[in-house]
Amino acid sequence: MPRTPEQYEAMRLATRTKIQTAAMQLFVRQGYGSTNVQHIADQAGISTGLLYRHYKTKDQLFEELVQFAMAGLETLIVKFQTSDEPAEELARFANEVYLDLSSGDDLGHLLLLMTQSFFSTETDGWKAALKQIHTDLLQATAELIIQGQRQGKLREGNAFEMAQYFFSSIQGLAMMKMMLEEKFSMPSRSLLTLVFEKEGETL
Known part of the structure; x- marks a missing residue:
């Protein structure tokens, strides 16, 4: 048939x-x-x-994977920009990151692929696009943190520095997971949002 x-x-x-x-x-x-x-x-x-x-070509495949990863970041940026529940939105994202890094390799692979593409590409336009989307992500996250600070739900401090620390932590964990493989142990979920949390409160 x-x-x-x-x-x-x-x-x-x-x-x-x-x-x-x-x-x-x-x-x-x-x-x-x-x-x-x-x-x-x-x-x-x-x-x-x-x-x-x-x-x-191999280049075509590589670029499609990087574009897929960038599309995921663009979706996250829009979500952060349109949320009116900053503390809850950051907590939801932290939960997703924790589950993804705990149970699979997809998120780690996507994050490391974008890093690799930034340093391996010879095209200035491609590097500029990667740099811009990461800048936009940090800015959207910082604005979300500021919104949460105004609502009294997030720790006071420099929101852009907090955003950088947050995503640097995620990137570092992804790298450690790939390097250590089965010896990797995912830190507790609460550590991911510690930088935002007010004393005595958890997200």
Whole structure:
């Protein structure tokens, strides 16, 4: 019985996801320069011919992964900019980060991929885009913290410095998770938001 167009599309998407997952793991663990198309195909369990049907070059695959990560940050920025519950919004995000870093590798891979892309790319426009989205994220987070301070729900202090500390902590944990692998132990959830919390209160 021939497959339906829907079945073919599901197969195509499944293969594409396998390629992306394999590439993400290899780019993060052994570096972009040390990863070639054959490595990615082997990791995904497919032929190089099938991989080339989905991506013409390794660069195209790498850029798509970075764009996916950036789109996730753009969504987070909008969420922070439109929230009227700053303390609750930061707590929800911290919970997501804690669960992602505790139970899987996806978030860590995405964060490290963007860092890697910033230092490995030779395109000034691409670097500028990465720098801008991180600047926008820190600014949106700082404004959210200021809103929470005005509501009396968050600790007083320099909001931009708090935002930098918060995301630096997340980035550092992602790096430690990749380096230590099974020896990594995720710190308690409460430590993630300690920088924002008022004394005697928890988010």
